[in-house]
Amino acid sequence: MRRSRAAWVTVVLTSAALGTVTVAADAAPLTTAPATVRATACPTGWGSLDETRGAATSTPVRNVRTGRHTCFDRFVVDVPGAPADRLGFTVGYVDRLRQAGSGRPVAVGGGAVLEIRVNAPAYRPETGAPTYPGRVGRPLPGVDLTGYRTFRDARFAGSFEGETQLGLGVRARLPFRVLTLDGRVVVDVAHSWTGAR
Numbered sequence: 001m002r003r004s005r006a007a008w009v010t011v012v013l014t015s016a017a018l019g020t021v022t023v024a025a026d027a028a029p030l031t032t033a034p035a036t037v038r039a040t041a042c043p044t045g046w047g048s049l050d051e052t053r054g055a056a057t058s059t060p061v062r063n064v065r066t067g068r069h070t071c072f073d074r075f076v077v078d079v080p081g082a083p084a085d086r087l088g089f090t091v092g093y094v095d096r097l098r099q100a101g102s103g104r105p106v107a108v109g110g111g112a113v114l115e116i117r118v119n120a121p122a123y124r125p126e127t128g129a130p131t132y133p134g135r136v137g138r139p140l141p142g143v144d145l146t147g148y149r150t151f152r153d154a155r156f157a158g159s160f161e162g163e164t165q166l167g168l169g170v171r172a173r174l175p176f177r178v179l180t181l182d183g184r185v186v187v188d189v190a191h192s193w194t195g196a197r
Helices: none
Strands: 010-015 020-025 036-038 051-053 063-068 072-078 089-094 112-118 151-160 163-170 176-181 184-190
Touching: 051 176, 063 151, 072 112, 072 151, 072 163, 089 176, 112 184, 163 184
Parallel strands: none
Antiparallel strands: 010 020, 020 036, 051 089, 063 072, 072 184, 089 112, 112 163, 151 163, 176 184
């Protein structure tokens, strides 16, 4: 079989660290420079198993907010004034969200439910006065998930014995990561398992 120069294989080199894709032809001398295409490299290597950090604070939860990103949806629990090393949490998928203390089920929409427990109260420890306006079983105040690729629902499950419990409904059981920064606990849920956008 005769091979022509035009039938040479095109080699694609990908640099994950730079997030670039360079295409070069292994053929006769090129008349134009090889094309370079910039692409967003989504993080991979996240898992879907429970993540826990045992630290705790008496500084109360004040707000919950969300954000959309190219590769993931973000869920943020604001605990202003709490240093990152004092913020503890337990985050994991559950078959059904159950309220701490009572065991009552809290309905959360979506293909999978991520339970988020932050080791901080949603009330003032000295008076019991609420610091976050969430109501058990209701959508989170001020959180609108319209247009999100991964998030479907977000519910308040209560605050019991210094721990605030939230339910996050997602499209499916997808990989996530948890970050603690000064004044907040951040949960990112990827749009896919493969790192595709």
